[in-house]
Amino acid sequence: MQTIDIMEKTFQAESGDIDLYLAMSKKAADEGDNDTARYFYNVAMDEARHAAEFAILLGKVKDTR
Numbered sequence: 001m002q003t004i005d006i007m008e009k010t011f012q013a014e015s016g017d018i019d020l021y022l023a024m025s026k027k028a029a030d031e032g033d034n035d036t037a038r039y040f041y042n043v044a045m046d047e048a049r050h051a052a053e054f055a056i057l058l059g060k061v062k063d064t065r
Contacts, residue, residue: 004058007054007057007058008058010054011051011054011055011058011060014047014048014050014051014054015047015051017044017047018044018047018048018051021040021041021043021044021047022040022041022044024040025037025038025039025040025041025044028040
């Protein structure tokens with residue numbers, strides 16, 4: 001497997017995890033567990049940052065202008 005393929009798979013995995021952690025955050029908030037909700041939200045944002053880095057490295061973001 002080539003590096004680009006590994007990076008693409010990692011990007012997909014990081015992106016997919018964001019939804020799960022946000023759902024867990026919402027569920028915890030709905031249950032009144034704000035500390036756990038905040039924890040899962042922060043984990044989701046970490047995953048989003050990781051996915052963003054891979055998106056840039058893979059050339060998925062061409063220009064912001």
